[in-house]
Amino acid sequence: MTDIVDIFKTIIEPNRIKVGDKIPIKYLGKNKSLSRAECLLRPVNSEEVSSILKVCNDNKRIVVAQGGMSGLVGGGDTNSGDIIVSLELLNTIYEIDPVDRVLIAGAGVILQHAQEKVDEIDCMLPVDLGARGSATLGGLISTNAGGNRVIRYGMTRYSVLGLEAVTANGEIISSMNRMIKNNAGYDLKQLFIGSEGSLGIITKCVIKLYPKPNSFSTAFVGIDNFDSLKEFLTYTDKELSGGLGAFEVMWSDYYDCVKSNYPSMQMPLTSKYKYYVLIEMLGSDPIKDQEKFTDALGFALNNKLIEDVVIAKSDTDRKKLWAIREDVYEVFKKLSPIFTYDVSMPIKDMEFFADETKKKMGSMFKDSTTLIFGHLGDGNLHLVVSVGDDHDESHRKVNNIIYGIISDLGGSISAEHGIGTEKKDYLKMTRNKQEIDLMKTLKRSLDPNSILNPGKIFD
Amino acid sequence: MTDIVDIFKTIIEPNRIKVGDKIPIKYLGKNKSLSRAECLLRPVNSEEVSSILKVCNDNKRIVVAQGGMSGLVGGGDTNSGDIIVSLELLNTIYEIDPVDRVLIAGAGVILQHAQEKVDEIDCMLPVDLGARGSATLGGLISTNAGGNRVIRYGMTRYSVLGLEAVTANGEIISSMNRMIKNNAGYDLKQLFIGSEGSLGIITKCVIKLYPKPNSFSTAFVGIDNFDSLKEFLTYTDKELSGGLGAFEVMWSDYYDCVKSNYPSMQMPLTSKYKYYVLIEMLGSDPIKDQEKFTDALGFALNNKLIEDVVIAKSDTDRKKLWAIREDVYEVFKKLSPIFTYDVSMPIKDMEFFADETKKKMGSMFKDSTTLIFGHLGDGNLHLVVSVGDDHDESHRKVNNIIYGIISDLGGSISAEHGIGTEKKDYLKMTRNKQEIDLMKTLKRSLDPNSILNPGKIFD
Numbered sequence: 031m032t033d034i035v036d037i038f039k040t041i042i043e044p045n046r047i048k049v050g051d052k053i054p055i056k057y058l059g060k061n062k063s064l065s066r067a068e069c070l071l072r073p074v075n076s077e078e079v080s081s082i083l084k085v086c087n088d089n090k091r092i093v094v095a096q097g098g099m100s101g102l103v104g105g106g107d108t109n110s111g112d113i114i115v116s117l118e119l120l121n122t123i124y125e126i127d128p129v130d131r132v133l134i135a136g137a138g139v140i141l142q143h144a145q146e147k148v149d150e151i152d153c154m155l156p157v158d159l160g161a162r163g164s165a166t167l168g169g170l171i172s173t174n175a176g177g178n179r180v181i182r183y184g185m186t187r188y189s190v191l192g193l194e195a196v197t198a199n200g201e202i203i204s205s206m207n208r209m210i211k212n213n214a215g216y217d218l219k220q221l222f223i224g225s226e227g228s229l230g231i232i233t234k235c236v237i238k239l240y241p242k243p244n245s246f247s248t249a250f251v252g253i254d255n256f257d258s259l260k261e262f263l264t265y266t267d268k269e270l271s272g273g274l275g276a277f278e279v280m281w282s283d284y285y286d287c288v289k290s291n292y293p294s295m296q297m298p299l300t301s302k303y304k305y306y307v308l309i310e311m312l313g314s315d316p317i318k319d320q321e322k323f324t325d326a327l328g329f330a331l332n333n334k335l336i337e338d339v340v341i342a343k344s345d346t347d348r349k350k351l352w353a354i355r356e357d358v359y360e361v362f363k364k365l366s367p368i369f370t371y372d373v374s375m376p377i378k379d380m381e382f383f384a385d386e387t388k389k390k391m392g393s394m395f396k397d398s399t400t401l402i403f404g405h406l407g408d409g410n411l412h413l414v415v416s417v418g419d420d421h422d423e424s425h426r427k428v429n430n431i432i433y434g435i436i437s438d439l440g441g442s443i444s445a446e447h448g449i450g451t452e453k454k455d456y457l458k459m460t461r462n463k464q465e466i467d468l469m470k471t472l473k474r475s476l477d478p479n480s481i482l483n484p485g486k487i488f489d
Numbered sequence: 490m491t492d493i494v495d496i497f498k499t500i501i502e503p504n505r506i507k508v509g510d511k512i513p514i515k516y517l518g519k520n521k522s523l524s525r526a527e528c529l530l531r532p533v534n535s536e537e538v539s540s541i542l543k544v545c546n547d548n549k550r551i552v553v554a555q556g557g558m559s560g561l562v563g564g565g566d567t568n569s570g571d572i573i574v575s576l577e578l579l580n581t582i583y584e585i586d587p588v589d590r591v592l593i594a595g596a597g598v599i600l601q602h603a604q605e606k607v608d609e610i611d612c613m614l615p616v617d618l619g620a621r622g623s624a625t626l627g628g629l630i631s632t633n634a635g636g637n638r639v640i641r642y643g644m645t646r647y648s649v650l651g652l653e654a655v656t657a658n659g660e661i662i663s664s665m666n667r668m669i670k671n672n673a674g675y676d677l678k679q680l681f682i683g684s685e686g687s688l689g690i691i692t693k694c695v696i697k698l699y700p701k702p703n704s705f706s707t708a709f710v711g712i713d714n715f716d717s718l719k720e721f722l723t724y725t726d727k728e729l730s731g732g733l734g735a736f737e738v739m740w741s742d743y744y745d746c747v748k749s750n751y752p753s754m755q756m757p758l759t760s761k762y763k764y765y766v767l768i769e770m771l772g773s774d775p776i777k778d779q780e781k782f783t784d785a786l787g788f789a790l791n792n793k794l795i796e797d798v799v800i801a802k803s804d805t806d807r808k809k810l811w812a813i814r815e816d817v818y819e820v821f822k823k824l825s826p827i828f829t830y831d832v833s834m835p836i837k838d839m840e841f842f843a844d845e846t847k848k849k850m851g852s853m854f855k856d857s858t859t860l861i862f863g864h865l866g867d868g869n870l871h872l873v874v875s876v877g878d879d880h881d882e883s884h885r886k887v888n889n890i891i892y893g894i895i896s897d898l899g900g901s902i903s904a905e906h907g908i909g910t911e912k913k914d915y916l917k918m919t920r921n922k923q924e925i926d927l928m929k930t931l932k933r934s935l936d937p938n939s940i941l942n943p944g945k946i947f948d
Contacts (some may be wrong), residue, residue: 129719130835130868152727174672182731185670188647203923209833209868211644211904213633213683214912214919215946216928220679224672241727260588268611268700271773272641272731314730315781322777374668376589409589409668445670453673460673464662469675475934487674 034089034113035069041081046072046119056099057114059107067094067108074119076194076202076233083231083481084200086113090479095227097169098140100161102372103450105173105226105486117168120233123147131239132191132208137168137232144237153239156183160356168232174224176446181407182275182312185446187223189238195222195230198477208236221476226448227483229476243312246275247323248348251330252303252338256381259305262335263377263407266309269326273319275312277407278355279305281384284401288354291361296350298340307336307406308355310348355403365399367420369428371413375441377406383435384411390431391415395424410445433459449487457488493548493572494528500540505531505578515558516573518566519910526553526567533578535653535661535692542690542940543659545572549938554686556628557599559620561831562909564632564685564945576627579692582606590698591650591667596627596691603696612698615642619815627691633683635905640866641734641771642699644905646682651695654681656688657936667695680935685907686942688935702771705734706782707807710789711762711797715840718764721794722836722866725768728785732778734771736866737814738764740843743860747813750820755809757799766795766865767814769807814862824858826879828887830872834900836865842894843870849890850874854883869904892918908946916947 035049048054048070057070068091073079086093096106096116108114120136123144127134128151135144141155142162148155157170159177169175171193175186183189192207205218222230253259259279267274285306289297299306309327313319323341330336342348362368375383384402391398395417404411413432417424433443437459444453444460458466466488473480473488494508507513507529516529527550532538545552555565555575567573579595582603586593587610594603600614601621607614616629618636628634630652634645642648651666664677681689712718718738726733744765748756758765768786772778782800789795801807821827834842843861850857854876863870872891876883892902896918903912903919917925925947932939932947 127835127837129723129837174676176670176672180670184643184647185672187676188643197927201923201926203927204921205924206899207901208835208899209901209904211635211639211833211864211867211869212901213635213644213905213907214901214903215908215916215925216684216688216931217633217646217679217682218924218927220676221931223676225675229675241723241730243730244727264588264700268703269773271700271702271771271778312730314728318781319730322774374670376586376667378586378588405670408670410670440665440667442666442668442671442673444673445668446672448672449674457674462663464660465664465677466674467660468656468662468677471934472675472680472931475930 034085034091037085038069038071038082041085042071042073042078053114057096057108057116059099060104066110067112067114070114070116072116072119076196079115079196079231079233080200080202082115083196083198086481087198087200087479091481092484093481094483095172095231097137097166097172098161098164100165101169101173101450102447103444103452105448105450105483107451115231117166117231117233120168126151128153130208133237133239134206134208134234135167135237136234137166139167141165141167141170148239149242152242154242155237156189156240157186167235167237171223171232171235172225172227173448176405176408176410179275180405181277183240190219190223190235191238192236193219193222193232194234195232197230198479198482203230206234206236210238221472224448226450226486228473228486229482231482243314245313245316245319246348247311247313247320248342248351249309249323249327250298250340250351251307251309251336252299252301253305253307253336254303256305258335259307260377262307262330265330265335266326267407270311270323273311273313274407276308276310277405278308279403279406280355281305281402284403287399287401288358288361291364292358295354297354298351299338301338303337308351362414365414365416367416369415369420369425371415371432372410372445372447373413373432373436373441373443374408374410374445375436375439377409379439380406380411383439386435387413387432394427394431429456436460451486454487454489493544493550496544497528497530497541500544501530501532501537512573516555516567516575518558519563525569526571526573529573529575531575531578535655538574538655538690538692539659539661541574542655542657545940546657546659546938550940551943552940553942554631554690556596556625556631557620557623559624560628560632560909561906562903562911564907564909564942566910574690576625576690576692579627585610587612589667592696592698593665593667593693594626594696595693596625598626600624600626600629607698608701611701613701614696615648615699616645626694626696630682630691630694631684631686632907635864635867635869638734639864640736648697649678649682649694650697652678652681652691653693654689654691657938657941662689665693665695669697680931683907685909685945687932687945688941690941702773704772704775704778705807706770706772706779707801707810708768708782708786709757709799709810710766710768710795711758711760712764712766712795713762715764717794718766719836721766721789724789724794725785726866729770729782732770732772733866735767735769736864737767738862738865739814740764740861743862746858746860747817747820750823751817754813756813757810758797760797762796767810821873824873824875826875828874828879828884830874830891831869831904831906832872832891832895832900832902833869833904834895834898836868838898839865839870842898845894846872846891853886853890888915895919910945913945913947
């Protein structure tokens with residue numbers, strides 16, 4: 031019997047194959063201590079991916095596609111016997127077009143690299159997130175990544191004009207549309223966006239670009255009740271007419287926790303409020319836009335929508351304000367062990383959600399901390415929960431509290447991170463039986479031998 | 490043997506069933522002279538649609554779902570023996586939420602009715618098009634409609650947060666997500682958006698709303714070369730920073746044809762230019778936005794991007810400018826018989842496309858007129874072609890000229906109207922074999938008996 035690795039050696043250069051113990055640890059995901067995948071393959075083009083998948087499909091071998099391994103739900107995790115296909119060498123930028131505003135690139139291109147190239151022609155890649163230095167375009171598309179600019183530009187799905195993907199049987203589906211409008215038949219790319227590598231492996235993409243903003247106006251706001259918070263969002267979204275670029279909210283526990291655990295962090299507001307908002311406007315004219323932004327905040331202050339506001343006067347100021355929302359790794363480390371959540375729900379239900387979560391956590395655990403913050407304008411909250419240990423049983427208890435409330439509210443247990451292995455057991459709390467059955471119908475139809483990332487999303 | 494109509498009478502009230510000759514002509518689509526469908530059913534909810542589909546699937550009977558019958562490619566056409574399911578009675582608006590900015594409504598709600606209701610809470614429904622008085626939300630979603638505001642808000646697909654659809658076997662897939670972010674498993678709604686009723690029948694939807702603009706700044710511009718036209722688009726898109734709401738271009742033949750055939754139309758520019766642009770900005774402040782708009786156009790004029798410009802000073806002015814682009818039915822009638830086209834392509838290739846089309850039309854036909862105009866900012870052009878007759882052979886010849894050039898450019902034969910029956914024969918000129926095979930795999934998987942609108946899009 032021929033070893034499958036020997037077959038792979040006829041497809042790609044042997045130096046792009048690593049077997050068993052030779053597979054570097056970064057490719058093994060969160061299961062790294064448990065078991066080694068069979069081998070790691072690093073193809074350089076769609077044709078090689080196609081040949082690999084044909085072999086794996088014929089031999090019914092499990093394939094785990096990997097990008098930058100920056101996912102948060104174990105979507106790239108591997109088990110003993112798995113074949114890892116890393117797309118990292120499909121890292122060519124084929125074209126950047128400043129008129130049609132498209133980027134055409136391989137799936138393995140690192141987000142930050144693409145952002146920098148796009149910046150050179152005075153455009154902006156709409157997707158941005160903390161893991162920009164390692165996340166790949168293919169990974170971002172496979173997980174339909176969210177990030178910092180969703181309120182303005184939408185999820186990754188909305189910026190993908192076309193893509194090329196290889197299905198389980200090795201067929202290369204080249205659907206490299208580059209137009210905003212194309213209603214000629216089914217929009218097949220949607221199958222591969224956000225399906226976490228379970229319906230096909232994305233090898234290339236066409237991304238829609240936007241004009242690069244010339245101005246960023248940023249402020250930090252204190253608000254004392256949720257009705258005002260909602261009204262402030264509605265007001266600024268309308269008043270800044272398409273310019274609102276971020277509306278990040280922090281509940282007071284979060285703000286206080288940063289303040290007390292991170293003495294070097296400069297906190298802009300000294301009085302205590304129930305909610306803190308980091309609001310940002312993207313525009314084209316630094317002077318006039320700042321004026322418009324200041325006027326809108328002044329109106330909000332005079333009309334008691336907000337209690338207090340600090341407006342950034344420089345890029346340094348702006349970075350300091352963002353640090354309170356983003357550079358808090360040290361704070362979370364002090365709270366660790368922690369459980370983290372990424373949920374979405376109607377904005378109007380968020381006050382109830384937060385209160386109910388804290389109430390139930392209080393009854394379940396003697397001593398717990400729950401920090402709530404997130405992209406409120408997108409209906410997306412993140413939670414950091416600490417109960418003193420990270421036992422599976424504690425994790426399950428907290429999951430059941432949070433996902434139980436989310437389920438009752440018609441929210442989602444995953445706003446932007448996906449399901450992977452981490453949230454698989456809870457999928458049925460957020461999607462109904464008919465939906466999950468239809469997902470399985472699609473999976474069977476495109477991947478009858480279930481070789482592509484099985485055991486992720488659903489069993 | 491029980492007549493199938495008798496079974497339907499046990500599902501829905503008999504007064505909502507019309508049989509054979511009793512079916513009003515408006516439900517028969519473009520084939521009305523040829524043959525009558527078997528019957529027309531008008532269910533009032535998803536459960537009735539489900540029961541109807543179960544019966545049709547068991548009896549392998551063809552079902553044609555219909556909305557407002559305003560489609561342009563014969564997607565709702567019927568043949569002898571077909572069962573028509575009109576969704577027009579699913580016309581309930583369930584909820585309009587001004588904070589989360591969502592509209593939840595039945596598939597049969599007329600667009601204009603929904604727009605008016607949404608307007609009452611100071612929001613805007615992002616989809617708008619000429620057929621607003623008859624088109625239904627379900628129809629707009631099934632065809633992924635484009636329209637007047639795509640450059641700002643995207644195609645209909647981008648405004649659909651959730652939907653409910655009934656698949657061929659009668660399963661009700663309720664995927665009524667109302668959040669901007671939901672990455673919990675496959676995004677199933679994408680299957681039903683733009684698939685022209687061939688994978689399921691949409692019964693309900695959740696539409697994302699936007700703040701209602703307070704200001705519309707509109708101008709009519711003359712430009713003499715295509716490079717300047719492209720530069721003007723790039724410049725205004727950046728300068729108006731998210732405010733650009735329309736960038737409609739008319740080639741000079743179009744403008745001249747309107748001028749000479751429509752004496753009562755007020756033409757804003759008297760000198761002759763190669764291209765005319767209707768540009769519009771949507772904003773929140775009538776005075777400051779008009780100032781910003783005027784400044785941007787002044788800059789463009791001073792820097793020779795544009796040759797001439799007329800800015801609307803009132804809503805009456807604005808309507809007069811839009812009339813040149815929209816109220817030209819009379820002009821087209823004078824040219825008739827005409828063939829019409831709706832194509833997309835990279836913007837940078839449009840000059841070549843226009844020149845090549847006119848050249849080939851000139852060699853093929855002794856006397857022909859080709860008017861080119863459209864949503865240039867979206868990469869979408871419309872063509873009105875007159876060759877003196879409307880014989881099938883002439884139609885085929887013109888199709889082959891236009892779709893041949895489009896195919897070479899990697900464009901699409903349908904930007905916003907869909908494929909239906911009208912463009913089915915040309916699908917392979919714009920989508921490759923692997924794509925069409927995958928469409929068929931999906932169709933077989935969701936509708937194994939091929940009862941849902943078969944013979945549309947592909948055979």
